[in-house]
Amino acid sequence: MTAALLDRPALVERLRAELGKDAVLTDADVTASYARDMMPLAPAGTPLAVALPSNTAQVQAVVRACAAARVPVVPRGAGSGLSGAANALDGCVMLVLTRMNEIVDVDPDNRLAVVQPGVVNLDFRGAVEKHGLFYPPDPSSYDWCTIGGNLATNAGGLCCVKYGVTTDSVLGLEVVLADGEVLRTGRRTVKGVAGYDLAKLFIGSEGTLGVITEATVALRPLPQAPGTLVAGFSDTEAAGEAVAKVVREGIVPSLMEIMDATSIKAAEAYLKTELGAGSDCRALLLCQSDSGGEVAQRELTAIEQVCQDAGADMTFVTDDIAEGNMLLQARRVVLTALELYGVWLTDDVCVPRTRIAELIHECERISAEVGLRIAVVGHAGDGNMHPTIVYDGSSAEEFARAQRAFDDILDAGMRLGGTITGEHGVGKIKREWLAKEIGPIGLRVHQQIKAALDPDNLFNPGSMFS
Amino acid sequence: MTAALLDRPALVERLRAELGKDAVLTDADVTASYARDMMPLAPAGTPLAVALPSNTAQVQAVVRACAAARVPVVPRGAGSGLSGAANALDGCVMLVLTRMNEIVDVDPDNRLAVVQPGVVNLDFRGAVEKHGLFYPPDPSSYDWCTIGGNLATNAGGLCCVKYGVTTDSVLGLEVVLADGEVLRTGRRTVKGVAGYDLAKLFIGSEGTLGVITEATVALRPLPQAPGTLVAGFSDTEAAGEAVAKVVREGIVPSLMEIMDATSIKAAEAYLKTELGAGSDCRALLLCQSDSGGEVAQRELTAIEQVCQDAGADMTFVTDDIAEGNMLLQARRVVLTALELYGVWLTDDVCVPRTRIAELIHECERISAEVGLRIAVVGHAGDGNMHPTIVYDGSSAEEFARAQRAFDDILDAGMRLGGTITGEHGVGKIKREWLAKEIGPIGLRVHQQIKAALDPDNLFNPGSMFS
Structure with a gap:
């Protein structure tokens, strides 16, 4: 890279120009409230700024500006996580998706919906229920966690025993990549095997590979009262x-x-x-x-x-x-x-x-x-x-x-033959445990995929593994 | 790489030394019968040899020998495919998994099984049915296709409408990577989010990222007679x-x-x-x-x-x-x-x-x-x-x-808003269509992942995309 690095004040200025002033927060008291999730064990740094984009183009703008400044980006939803995956790193930009909270489409005839990451799980459940439809994933925090966080952590919940976890409901994703390009992967059809299953790679990647800006999910018929x-x-x-x-x-x-x-x-x-x-x-x-x-x-x-x-x-x-x-x-x-x-x-x-x-x-x-x-x-x-x-x-x-x-x-x-995380994720508290569970070859493959998709280690660096 | 390339005769000799003579076929009449699947549109080359490993160590040996000779490896099961994904390339080694046909474990108390790739789908269904269990994926060729091929293509079938496709049943995989190392990914538990969902990345990758040598799959209770x-x-x-x-x-x-x-x-x-x-x-x-x-x-x-x-x-x-x-x-x-x-x-x-x-x-x-x-x-x-x-x-x-x-x-x-392949795959017949469906950014991500996991383009080069 030959272009001069954007310095910190210039980065904040550029973010404000792209997103508007009210969408870029730098007051330390305010940014602190976005700096950690619900896991007391996890370390949390001090963000440079909190960016609150309203659409995919603004997410692209944030990613490109941060890439130009070599400033890490930590994507975040409501902050209900229990692994520190969405905790700040010192000097990072917190990319908070809560303003992208539109339910774009509910299609009862094809039993699917298109949803933005900032929609609260319970609001989404309620919206599809009006059509006699059911979105199964129900993490305990379902009354305040967001779909984006659910996707990033492949969230589970109480009903998984019958209906599976988040990844089992997803048909397609829109993702902003490390260079700011938009990947649309997956489909609106029930089945499809055109290429690698990239959607399921981004789901559960805890903000380390890209920023999920939209999801197309399969819905089920509303079950009977239990x-x-x-x-x-x-x-x-x-x-x-x-x-x-x-x-x-x-x-x-x-x-x-x-x-x-x-x-x-x-x-x-x-x-x-x-x-x-x-x-x-x-x-x-x-x-x-x-x-x-x-x-x-x-x-x-x-x-x-x-x-x-x-x-x-x-x-x-x-x-x-x-x-x-x-x-x-x-x-x-x-x-x-x-x-x-x-x-x-x-x-x-x-x-x-x-x-x-x-x-x-x-x-x-x-x-x-x-x-x-x-x-x-x-x-x-x-x-x-x-x-x-x-x-x-x-x-x-x-x-x-x-x-x-x-x-x-x-x-x-x-x-006992189990895994170190069933549904909360690795984040910033179980990195050593992940390495133990997946072994050196598993870790190497993680590193290879991370380097392929995020060569400058822009997204949530050091979270999950390093 | 400084080591001299293994030449073709030396490669065949090394394969015979590692696998035994009866497991390495070079007679042109015989190898021709392994050179194509059931899709008449797809081109098929003439293989250098057909290798029939009996265990994971032998798969590793084949992969390492071919890597040393820079000879492409095309993994293959029964050859029931309909996209030419398992068709030979000129001078390749066909890695035929049919001899790895053991059902390693059926665990009714945890409703799962461990199976090798060469097991015929119908045989596997029958074996778990004895325990009152059900393996849903049922491609039309289920009486002769193998589990390995089902995994490599993310096969569907008639019962997907209720029970999903192959990927929805898989908990974990063993995969031989391009350098011959063995990756074990996934788990034996119902849920788990420790790291990227690599199993679902290899499923449906049509032999372009690694060789699946074992799968741990979730089973369902046997349904009622319909x-x-x-x-x-x-x-x-x-x-x-x-x-x-x-x-x-x-x-x-x-x-x-x-x-x-x-x-x-x-x-x-x-x-x-x-x-x-x-x-x-x-x-x-x-x-x-x-x-x-x-x-x-x-x-x-x-x-x-x-x-x-x-x-x-x-x-x-x-x-x-x-x-x-x-x-x-x-x-x-x-x-x-x-x-x-x-x-x-x-x-x-x-x-x-x-x-x-x-x-x-x-x-x-x-x-x-x-x-x-x-x-x-x-x-x-x-x-x-x-x-x-x-x-x-x-x-x-x-x-x-x-x-x-x-x-x-x-x-x-x-x-009509659909996809170019619901369940048969891309293989050697729909490469241009894949590029059209996933677009340049989708294609780039495919190439990045392929390059990360198979930098010398050893596995099934030019199949699916190039």
Whole structure:
């Protein structure tokens, strides 16, 4: 490159000229609020500026200006992430996509939609629901996370057990590349094999390969209102055996969550109610079926039988929606409930579905070793578990122990044949773990692809791997 | 590179030393039988040798030896492909994976299996069925095509409408890279976002990025025996409207095929029976539901109603398996039946599901223009259509007209918002069309990824794109 580098003030000036003054923020107090996501373990630097483009052309302008200045670009949505992937690097430009929040098209006859990255997941779900359609991915933060972040992290959620994760819903993408060119990849048809599946390469790449500016997604028919089952176990193995047996018997619930004893106690304390599981309850399974009518009934009855055979002390089935929501609330409040005891740090491992009980026991062992409360909740139907460590936020010493527990849990997950991240991503907290999981050849291929698509390491450098 | 190039005889000698004499074939008559797949349009060269490795280490040895000799490697399975992707290049080594035909593991408790590339699709389906499990991808050649070829082309089939294509079933891959190193990517867990989704990049890459030597795939519970519906229409638009309405009403059949008038007549002539559609029948829809019992009944009744509302002249529903198979046979025999009239050339376009009738009309127009019979069959539920051109194999002039029709159909598919290949791939026949569909930026990204992973252009050079 022979052109002189753009210096920092000139970069900000150019961004303002391209995007307008109100779309480029540099006040330190303001930019700080865009500098980190929800993961306390991840480092966060101080951005040079926050850019809020309103369209693809403005994203191209930001990318080209930053490339000319050799200033890193960190793409970001709402900031609900749990890996630090969207955290600032010192002197970077935060490329915030929340103003690109248009639902471009909903096509019920072809059961698809076209959506911009800044649309909030829940808003998108609501918009397609009006057409009798269903966008499955439902990460826990679905009421405030954005589709762009969901795409960048290949987000999951509660309904993955039946409907898959984000990548399973995507037909095509528009992506701004490192030189500012726009790639349109994929299609509007259900099937298509014209060339490499580039869309699925960008999905889950955590802002390291390009900036996703539009997605074409496949929608499903809106499922029936779900029936709900809850089962309590005084023995964790018995709950684990019930999960494995549901899988083995070929039952596919639309939701299958597990809570361990610590989670149950926290939820009960927070909700000021008994979950009916009894004081010696070690694990609670929550299942739903959205198959409708007699099929849902049959599925839940079959799961109830499996739970009873496995040794459940209590089972309860309802097709009342309000009652089902109330039961599910116990699962949804766990993280908030844990704040009764301190601040929390949630982990994310996915193990084979036969090994969930072992993972819970490993977490009990680690909890005893580090002397901190660890609550295990998770998507049992997928084996995707979120052990959550509670510590005193004002104590550096407790924080250090929490970090140790966080790593020990990843180690346990890997030893059980699992992965170091089921749905939250690698970001800035699991780089070493990624290298361990994928090995030197896997890492090399990552580096080769990154170098091919982003030779100057413009996008989110050092995140995920380096 | 400073090492001297291995010359051709030395390469063959080295391959024999590594794989054993019976695993390296050079007799021209024998190697010719490995030189092309089922697509008559595609060029095929004369291979230097055919290598039949029995394990991953031998694949590595072949790749390293060919790299040292700068001799191209063309990976190949059974040769059932329809794009020439597995066709020989002059002087290449055909890397035939059929001897790696072990089903390594079936794990019913985690609903997954590990399989080598040389296993025939039907054999694999049968093996997992013994465990009450289901491997969905079912390309028409499923009784002889191999899993490796299915992975390399991201194969589809009849059941995609409900269960997706090959990539949707894959959890992890083992791949031999261009320098002979082994990449293990993906996982054995249901979910996982540790790093880029490299497995989905290799799937559908048509042997241009690496050699797939093992796959870990997710299985589904075995579905119920299907009920079957057939509907006849004297008006193609009415059949197209019925398809769109099934989609719009949120019904998801496990199979939804369409046959046009030419296909119906060919099948009737071949089977020496009337399909009951009447002489003025222009389109036949065949649907199945594998949801079981009253749900299947309800789904088929709903589809029947949609067909009648759209103007079907005849509908017939059965839950008798033998009767259902007989009806489906009409669809399955179409290509064979067309051989009554000449040799055939099958195309593969995927259009939005609302535009199927338009595509059929375009094919009628093209048929009249080129003066050749064109039969349209297709996976209506996906919009993935296979217009099949019949010509006199001994006439170069008719072949030229068939080629023109083939291209005109691709052009029509693109104009209708579709893709140039729904499931057969690009291979050696649609390179120019791929470039047209993905545009210069898409092509550049393909070239960048190819150069990053296969810098010496060892694997299947010039196939798919160049």
